Amino acid sequence: MRITLRQLQVFQTVCEQRSYSRAAELLALTQPAVSQQIRQLEELLEQPLFEYVGKKLYLTHAAEYLRSTAKDVFQRFDVLDMQLSELSGTLKGELRIAAESSAKYVLPHIIAEFQRLHPNITPILNVFNRAQLLRRLNDSRDDLVIMTDVPSEMALEFMPFLSNPIVAVVNSDHPLLQITPLTLQHLADYTLLQREIGSGTRRASELFCQQKHLQFNSFVEFNSSEAQREGVSAGLGIAFLPRYCAFRELQAGSLRELQLKELPIVRSWCLVHPQQRHLSPAAQAFEDFIVQQRQLISRIAAKFAVIAAS
Template sequence: MRKSMMRITLRQLQVFRAVCESRSYSRAAEEMALTQPAVSLQIRQLEELIGQPLFEYLGKKLYLTAAAEALQRASTDIFGRLDSLDMQLSDLQGSLQGQLNLAVESSAKYITPHLFAAFKRKHPEVSLELVVVNHAQAVKRLSISRDDLLIMSQVPTDMDLEFLPFLDNPIVAVAPVDHPLCTAPELKLQDLTRYPLLIREPGSGTRKAAEDYLRQKRAHFAQTVQVASLDALRESVAAGLGLALIPRHAVHLELAHGLLHELPVLELPLYRSWCVVHPRGKRLSPVAQAFFAFIREERAQISALAARFDGAPAGRPAAG
């Protein structure tokens, strides 16, 4: 190993990671509570030790060089091992401590805090860093092993992943409470196609699952309206802008309080499974190992917790 590599400091790597994530020297400075010149100096010193440039500007955008991508992977491994060491030392003291870095697809964000709260009751000294992403972002984070674990549906089949399905994710059709279809005792998907369909942004797992299913059932909506988030989608339905296919967990309160209506569509719910995922061969921290084991071993507790979020109308199937 070159002697210059031994002079790289953890602080330099922290600053480097902040620039990688924000793609901005100024935002990295704000995050690290430093001045922008201080960030520039740390990166310049790091580039001298590496012997290669780490970033380059194309227009006004900051891009990582090949050296930066290699360093980013190495720094993720270094900090992961330090976190693991910290947790192992805590474990030797008799309690599990540390932070779980967890990314979740957006439609899982409603149930995940309650899932972690149940885990934390067993391990009170564990903390959580939760990042909410869409499906495309989740796949990208998996490709660089960005998080300890990730909760998603539709696990990619072209990646070498370890995953554990643990909960149904029922996708249902919802409408504003005064919609003409709300009085129907039962419906088919084709009955919905006369009305606008509200859909998520490209990259959304819910959108992909719904589009694939509608294509399979030959249900073509002449008019679709794209909405940028689940929260906005929910509000847009309530405002009467259209119908939506949406995870029942995301609208359980609105359904329970009569703010939205679940349509009795014979071909629905569409079930997908939530899975906890990590790259195969990834060295999991003690906290991540414990959380994975909790998901595997506490199925009854998780099912009971999920029942509070189901919101299934009488006579309709609940999530299993």
């Protein structure tokens, strides 16, 4: 077979975009050029790769097999590039990290410290909710994933490295702040501001409420922790938020953390990757950094924790 890397790149982009026209835009090609590359691949494989059902583009079984192979090929070239850079005495290349949205406040500080040691590695950080991360893990799309609540049914390697406390917050003049002693059942009279289905924070708070038999009568849903936080500030209700997410507002006093013996909900962020995925030198360097620099990571996290608790 005389399959070229360019053909695989075009094919991979069409798979990701599920569109010839969007793939052409991303690759700076014309749509006929993309179609020609796919047609040449189909001739080499003697199998159709895509089919339309209505207006939607679907992958055939042959395309699924080729997609898996193409992913492996490009990953191996990434590893080769980094290995060659190691031989020259400089570790360089891209490091693709996908993280739960609650990690995006602390993670840039950790990455900054890592890059001081490895200035030629280019981190690429993308933030998703838990459901999206699970799909990306299943497709092995990232070098490393940072998430809580690692699913046991998937073949994953994971390493816990930092706690992610989830607290109940209200605005600064909320009536609950005047109740002593405050209990969980006092919260049930107010509206719960929650994240969208698929969010790790929502999953954790729902499990907590089930375990504590805490039932709210009204809800408002937001698709980001920032909007959720603003909803609390506006007086819409109560929210369970990662403390890191609200630390600036807690420091300023515009939001207040409810003091309850059952809280915070403590979960751990984990460094995760599929068991079958061979770590690139850059990913291995980041994993080694997390293991070797626990004290540094704790000091970074402590800045947020002290501010939030003050």
